[in-house]
Amino acid sequence: MAISRRNIIKGALLTSAALATQNAMGRQQHSEDKxxxxxxxxxxxxxxxxTYGHLSIEExxxxxxxxxxxxxxxVGPKDWPILKQYNIDSSMCNGxxxxxxxxxxxxxxHAELTQRYLKHIDLVADAGYKNLVCFSGNARGMSPEQGLKNATVGLQKVxxxxxxxxxxxxxxxxxxxxxxxxxxxDNSKWGIELCKRLNSQHFKLLxxxxxxxxxxxxxxRTITDNHQYFGHYHTAGVPGRNEIDETQELYYPAIAKAILKTGFNGYLAQEFIPTPKSNEGKAESLQQAIAICDV
Ligand SMILES: O=C(O)C(=O)CO
Known part of the structure; x- marks a missing residue:
């Protein structure tokens, strides 16, 4: 992989220096633009x-x-005011x-979920955000077809x-x-079938x-053929769910390029668990991941 950790670390150190200067001088905007x-x-x-839970939301x-x-x-509603202070989008709301x-x-x-989602849709919209995550839940012996039928009935309420x-x-x-x-x-085929049954631009798969x-x-191939059903992407290295660098089996530059080729204009969110112990090391891991996916 072309992007070496050493180059990233060099960049990260430069950025840490920039952050220190920014904090010291209070010139946040200048540093951001750079x-x-x-x-x-x-x-x-x-x-x-x-995955960056070791930091406060401000950090x-x-x-x-x-x-x-x-x-x-x-990020849920409690932390949205802080995101707004920094002009940061809540790219996939939860809660x-x-x-x-x-x-x-x-x-x-369904009754409880409907009540919660109707309320939360308003919170998300009022805050100017767009995406709200939801989950199928566990099968507990239910057949995939029954799951599709149930999820369709429930989601049609919201x-x-x-x-x-x-x-x-x-x-x-x-x-x-x-x-x-x-x-x-747990598979794209089931999710895509649910999208087809719901037939709404306001229901997609993460x-x-x-x-x-x-x-x-x-x-x-799955992304290329089915991108119309995918509204958001998460990353992590396989196996292990750690850094997305050359230590794992997926080649993220090609994946990011394939996503771009579909005309996607949503978000690609890093969701790997950083392995370094120090905060600086974890920050370097994030910078490296962003660089790998920045095609
Ligand atoms: O909990 C998980 O495993 C997730 O991927 C959440 O996005």
Whole structure:
């Protein structure tokens, strides 16, 4: 892979120096503009909040700005005011879900989910955001066909409101082999069938490249053939869910190029678990990942 860690580290050190200067001089805007020019501007980059949970939300906002992008995934309403202070987009809002295992395939949760999602769609729209994550839940013996039927009935109760408010519900695809045993939406075929049945531009899939490589592979062809159903992408290295560099099996520059080729103008969010112990090392991992995907 062309992008070496050493070059990235050199860049990261320069950026840390820039951040220190920025903090000292209080000239945030100046530094942001400088670092932004380091990225090509083709990919809309983001990072998942939980994988950088060692930082406060303010610190993560500062890191994101320093690295030259403007979005954080999986942030709920409580932290949106801080994102707004930094002019950072909440690229995949969360907080409407009950959890990852009790989801839209379960009729017994439809009433509560409907109430929560209707409210949250308004919160997301009022805050000027667009994407809201949702989950299928675990099968617990349910057949895939029954799951599709149930999820269709449930989601139809909230999609008209999402359409009205300009919000897109995005169901995340997870692997069920390693991280989320028994999760129903563990393959793109099932998710795409759900999209077809719901037939709305306001319901899409969050295609998590890591999870789908673990469960089904064939990443670039799947994206190329089905991009109309994919509204958002997550990354991570396979195996291990760590850095997306040459230590793992996916070649992210080619994947990012394939995503761009589909005309995608949504977000590609880093969701790998950084391996370094130090905060600086974790920041370098993020900068490296952004550089790898900045095609
Ligand atoms: O919880 C997970 O595994 C996720 O990928 C959340 O986005």
């Amino acid at each position: 670092s932004k020019t380091l990225l090509k501007g083709n990919i809309n980059h983001s990072v998942s909040r939980w 993560l906002c500062q890191l994101v700005k320093t690295l030259g992008f403007n979005a954080i995934d999986l 409407a879900e009950l959890n990852l295992v009790d989801g839209w395939i379960h009729p017994q949760f 999609i008209p409101h999402a359409e009205k408010r300009g919000v897109i519900l995005q169901m995340e695809l997870f692997n069920s082999k390693v991280n989320h045993p028994d999760y129903m939406a 295609y998590d490249i890591y999870h789908m490589q673990v469960n089904e592979g064939d990443v670039i």
